[in-house]
Amino acid sequence: MTxxxxxxxxxxxxxxxxxxxxxxxxxGDARLPITMVINAECRLTGYEKPISGGREFLESLVAAxxxxxxxxxxxxxxxxSPQDGKQLVQLERINETTxxxxxxxxxxxxxxxxxxITQVDLNTVQLFDLVEAIDQLLADxxxxxxxxxxxxxxxxxxxVKARQVGRELVPAAIGVSGLAAAAVLLSLLPVPKVExxxxxxxxxxxxxxxxxxxxxxxxxxxxxASPAATSPSPTPSPDTKQLADTLTNASEITNAAxxxxxxxxxxxxxxxxxTNRAAITQDLSYQVGVRKDGAIAGYKPINPVSAENASQTPxxxxxxxQAATSEPLALFKVVFTGSGNVAVAPWQQVMxxxxxxxxxxxxxQQLEAILPKLTSQINQNWAKDPTFAEELIxxxxxxxxxxxxxxxxxxxxxxxxxxxxxxxxxxxxxxxGNTAPTQEPVALFKVVMRPPNGALEVSPWRGWQN
Amino acid sequence: xxxxxxxxxxxxxxxxxxxxxxxxSDQTCPRRATIEIDLMLLAIExxxxxxxxxxxxxAKYLELDEIIxxxxxxxxxxxxxxxxxxxxxxxxxxxxxxxxxxxxxxxxRRLTVLIRQLLLAYQQLQExxxxxxxxxxxxxxxxRFRAHFRSRMNPRRAAVAENYSDEKLNQLALNLLTELLFCxxxxxxxxxxxxxxxxxxx
Numbered sequence: 001m002t003x004x005x006x007x008x009x010x011x012x013x014x015x016x017x018x019x020x021x022x023x024x025x026x027x028g029d030a031r032l033p034i035t036m037v038i039n040a041e042c043r044l045t046g047y048e049k050p051i052s053g054g055r056e057f058l059e060s061l062v063a064a065x066x067x068x069x070x071x072x073x074x075x076x077x078x079x080x081s082p083q084d085g086k087q088l089v090q091l092e093r094i095n096e097t098t099x100x101x102x103x104x105x106x107x108x109x110x111x112x113x114x115x116x117i118t119q120v121d122l123n124t125v126q127l128f129d130l131v132e133a134i135d136q137l138l139a140d141x142x143x144x145x146x147x148x149x150x151x152x153x154x155x156x157x158x159x160v161k162a163r164q165v166g167r168e169l170v171p172a173a174i175g176v177s178g179l180a181a182a183a184v185l186l187s188l189l190p191v192p193k194v195e196x197x198x199x200x201x202x203x204x205x206x207x208x209x210x211x212x213x214x215x216x217x218x219x220x221x222x223x224x225a226s227p228a229a230t231s232p233s234p235t236p237s238p239d240t241k242q243l244a245d246t247l248t249n250a251s252e253i254t255n256a257a258x259x260x261x262x263x264x265x266x267x268x269x270x271x272x273x274x275t276n277r278a279a280i281t282q283d284l285s286y287q288v289g290v291r292k293d294g295a296i297a298g299y300k301p302i303n304p305v306s307a308e309n310a311s312q313t314p315x316x317x318x319x320x321x322q323a324a325t326s327e328p329l330a331l332f333k334v335v336f337t338g339s340g341n342v343a344v345a346p347w348q349q350v351m352x353x354x355x356x357x358x359x360x361x362x363x364x365q366q367l368e369a370i371l372p373k374l375t376s377q378i379n380q381n382w383a384k385d386p387t388f389a390e391e392l393i394x395x396x397x398x399x400x401x402x403x404x405x406x407x408x409x410x411x412x413x414x415x416x417x418x419x420x421x422x423x424x425x426x427x428x429x430x431x432x433g434n435t436a437p438t439q440e441p442v443a444l445f446k447v448v449m450r451p452p453n454g455a456l457e458v459s460p461w462r463g464w465q466n
Numbered sequence: 467x468x469x470x471x472x473x474x475x476x477x478x479x480x481x482x483x484x485x486x487x488x489x490x491s492d493q494t495c496p497r498r499a500t501i502e503i504d505l506m507l508l509a510i511e512x513x514x515x516x517x518x519x520x521x522x523x524x525a526k527y528l529e530l531d532e533i534i535x536x537x538x539x540x541x542x543x544x545x546x547x548x549x550x551x552x553x554x555x556x557x558x559x560x561x562x563x564x565x566x567x568x569x570x571x572x573x574x575r576r577l578t579v580l581i582r583q584l585l586l587a588y589q590q591l592q593e594x595x596x597x598x599x600x601x602x603x604x605x606x607x608x609x610r611f612r613a614h615f616r617s618r619m620n621p622r623r624a625a626v627a628e629n630y631s632d633e634k635l636n637q638l639a640l641n642l643l644t645e646l647l648f649c650x651x652x653x654x655x656x657x658x659x660x661x662x663x664x665x666x667x668x
Contacts, residue, residue: 066657069648069657070657070660070661070664071664072644072645072648073645073648073657073658073661074498074502074661074662074664074665075641076664076665096592096637096640096641097585097588097589097592123585123586123589124585124589124644124647125582125585125586125589125647128582128647128648128650128651131648131651131657132651132652135651135652135653135654136652138652138653139652139653149653149656151653151656151657151660152660152667153488153660153661153662153663153664153665153666153667154664154665154667155665155667155668156665156666156667156668157668158665159664159665
């Protein structure tokens, strides 16, 4: 038996047709809850043809409208906007009083017909009536009780992305526009990591002290760390190797807008399908490759723990069944935290901020072992007497065996005088945006060279952990 | 059942529970939120004569007068807006913000009919490319808003100075009118509340 519910406002009527839950039958004339949608139909004044669809359409309508109103209220647009063409319903602002709603018929992408898109221009009051019809539906416990108002503030990153990408910004014409922009920019400032000051220069003491006892210590942790990236441990499903290969062979999607939407989709997908959150007790990290259509093409555990526990994550079940192709992939770092959250970030972004780089050596003992190797290499390779009069600061990535992978000048003087330093001979500067994920774990060090003779101070980039 | 619930402390009005705390580090309102809340109330005052008196009455009616005690308290809370001439250099706590938002949205709801009329008038004037002074009631609202804004906001603040012209202030007032309309909805309070923290959470 189908049930109909009507939410009627001056400019908009929303009609939900659905099925009740059979278990509650027999309650006489009690108002049965609709638990399944057969058809949702939205009529707007001035438009003869209603826009309609099933559950997917309804959910898309609710999400698109909610988000659009939020940007209207805050004057800030956000990156998690469903502008990506995947969503059935999208809203965009035409001018101060006109809002355009685009609704795509379900399954229209298969036929590719553009005629399947209904375009409706709403004025502000009409838009409000649509919002109110949706609000009444959401507030009605007798209709789709599982469909609820799901609001949350846009995160700093989402707002920022929207600005970077330069999508059409809702004019934040509120006198605050300038302010809001400034606030957003200011809130960005702290994001580049601030190092803990207490550990900036403990090195002299630490180097000499750590030097003698350390040779015995470092070999032990070594074997556990290195096989991580190359060979999956025996427990996970046998195809992990192949999944990882998919990632390395495909070309990469780098378009920022595309990455933002794919990232958003991936996050949603993982959030929805990850059910047994309690099963994970520590953070599990993966590199995940996503095709243009949002399907997961492959993934690669970042460390042994993540390899062993891959079956606890929804990744395998979400894996696209389609055979591996040479389609370009978007790469993300996905972390399932022990506290039950999923974090998704574009891989490039994670890697170009070396502080959060993966497979980083942070163990104090290992750092102590690498540090003297780094120091002696630099000390032995001065070509001539230094001429600089200011402190030079570099961030240096070092492999486990002491080989310097690359470095990055951290102050202006450091960039200017790099030719004079041994680093120039020992390694390459970190190329912009091209810090490829390393197969081996690396340690990050801060190297300070002081005038007049290049006296060296070396410390772990993040300070000593104890 | 709720009597045993530890989350409801004595002295905290239950009505505040409809607005969850956002995930921001210190439990105070971000700068943009203090500005938005004050401006929203300013728009209400421009719509309704004796608006500030009605704010106090509404607070009492909603049993929020523990937080919004009297005229002085209200003045202090609203002057957390950094654009005010008499800016109070004190933060606006989340509880205080919730109280102001609930009162504001409640008043907006009572003014729904007027707000809708004015927005429709605005739309029509725009379509006919007529200036706002062709509609008496709309023009009155804009005039009052401009007067309130200029008498209370500090023109030395860049954000105020940039928006001091009649044109800019009209646009601001019309934007606020739109915001007020969306505040009147069934979930309007929540929608407004969450929008205050856009870009503020990690």
